[in-house]
Amino acid sequence: MKYGKVFVVDDDEAIRDALTWLLQSRGVEAEAFASAEEFLGCWDADIAGCLLLDIRMSGMSGLDLFDRLREVQARIPVIFLTGHGDVPMAVGALKRGARDFVEKPFNDNDLVDRVIEALEWDSQRRLDEAAAADLAARLEQLTARERQVMELVLAGKLNKVIADELGITMRTVEVHRAHVFEKMGVKTAVELAQLLSSHKGER
Amino acid sequence: MKYGKVFVVDDDEAIRDALTWLLQSRGVEAEAFASAEEFLGCWDADIAGCLLLDIRMSGMSGLDLFDRLREVQARIPVIFLTGHGDVPMAVGALKRGARDFVEKPFNDNDLVDRVIEALEWDSQRRLDEAAAADLAARLEQLTARERQVMELVLAGKLNKVIADELGITMRTVEVHRAHVFEKMGVKTAVELAQLLSSHKGER
DNA sequence: CCCGCTTGTTCGGAAATCCACAATAGCCGA
DNA sequence: TCGGCTATTGTGGATTTCCGAACAAGCGGG
Structure with missing residues (x-):
């Protein structure tokens, strides 16, 4: 009621x-x-x-x-x-x-x-908007570098390739990648992809 | 025109x-x-x-x-x-x-x-429906076992865990996994997740 | 009887993941 | 202004996982 x-x-x-x-x-x-x-x-x-x-x-x-x-x-x-x-x-x-x-x-x-x-x-x-807002807030607290890395991860690229494209070491990519996972509250790249795909186009 | x-x-x-x-x-x-x-x-x-x-x-x-x-x-x-x-x-x-x-x-x-x-x-x-139909057709040609494996992959689980849950060897999981990727036309689990998430709820 | 599905084994290299340690730069409060 | 704090970047090594290739065997349908 x-x-x-x-x-x-x-x-x-x-x-x-x-x-x-x-x-x-x-x-x-x-x-x-x-x-x-x-x-x-x-x-x-x-x-x-x-x-x-x-x-x-x-x-x-x-x-x-x-x-x-x-x-x-x-x-x-x-x-x-x-x-x-x-x-x-x-x-x-x-x-x-x-x-x-x-x-x-x-x-x-x-x-x-x-x-x-x-x-x-x-x-x-x-409910849907609250979930989207939560997601946006998490994306917000990513640093610029972390966002770059995340995009390339979502493009399905290997850490090695990402490192090449950004001109940094693979190890550094791994650090950013781990930070992204932590801040976005996921444990794998697959979860991250689903999280972002499901709430895409809701603007 | x-x-x-x-x-x-x-x-x-x-x-x-x-x-x-x-x-x-x-x-x-x-x-x-x-x-x-x-x-x-x-x-x-x-x-x-x-x-x-x-x-x-x-x-x-x-x-x-x-x-x-x-x-x-x-x-x-x-x-x-x-x-x-x-x-x-x-x-x-x-x-x-x-x-x-x-x-x-x-x-x-x-x-x-x-x-x-x-x-x-x-x-x-x-155009959207053609894409969805193409996707459905690909899903169709997966075998039952491949579908099971795919679901667990999309749940973000490691091959080892999947092998445990299905009671089969890790190597067998990898075979099914590879077949899924091939049939779905993707190269990584991330692409697969995006492919399925983007065309979900379009019924 | 052949084919496809499922399952298994073995090998080896590529990639990802985790850990410890560390340096530079910028920012903020004391 | 100085001492933390964070972001960013790096190195080296150990461990785990992924993945491709090759080979094979049981099983069920056409």
Whole structure:
């Protein structure tokens, strides 16, 4: 039951209240905001959850907020809500990465299902990103030389060849190689290759 | 300009003619079908391209055809066309994997752009799938024992340990290991790990 | 009966791994 | 500024592992 939090952003107080009541009655934590600006003001990227976002609002629109979030690499799932949406708008939102697009009035059960789906997706995404961040932190603490050696190791080259290419002794290569393994928390070159391959292309 | 072919499926002859004319005038090869059944009858999964699919048709509907294609693992990109679509239909189609969803009447330039996007996506997808198929074919020709050894190699274990776990001699492990490398077309365990990691989870 | 899979042996060289010892350079806090 | 600390580089030697080549034998399917 501990998924994360739902952030409801809608300038219609009745909708906000109805949504927070609906979600909380289903055991889902929810917090409401009257505008995109208000949400941005107190948003913390570290809190897991999803966004229930009205498209048509005074001030910054839902789509504007969505674009803003994507600009800062925030990948929190966004479910758009709209009373006057059309097909091109929905298609555009989804193709740009929105999680879902729901018309008002909505079916309570259906909406809650979609919200829970989004929350589960987000918590999985956070696990993946945490692993990637951990990996990045480890890569960070490698020295320049160690990174060079690591790349050549990952290219499948023998220590001897690496030594040649870098103009250093094989023994020195071994030292760097051992440091790389230690800092990356692996014991063999194979593990290192898998560690980096699996989390590649996640940017 | 050699992208692939566009398969137009629509039961309205005027639309079919207009679409094929439009596409061909832009240098995109197109072929029209009057029904989902007719398309299925002469469809070849090996031909690169995309599908321009009307949703509302007599007989099998566009959505039915879409589902049928997904059932047989056909991942050809599908752009839905509809004259009477609504938001939930569009959202549902996209969330189930449709490439795009366009309302009639459509803007010619816009539609051609989307078609070309889909064609480019498909040709890239085919490259990826060809690589994956090649990999699968290589894995296929490994013997059971070779696969076992390969897994342990990928677990980063030493030949000695592998020999212990399989209850065979180290030398025999080395033979299998060498066969694996040969059949998989790699020269080191690191390359093997990268080959398998990069094409994992592409199902 | 031949072929491929699996298994085994022996030999030897190449490569990787581990250890101890050590020197140079830069950086940071006392 | 001086004394650690780390990164980087080096040497020499010992041990382990990897790998290629050659030879061979049991076994099961076509």
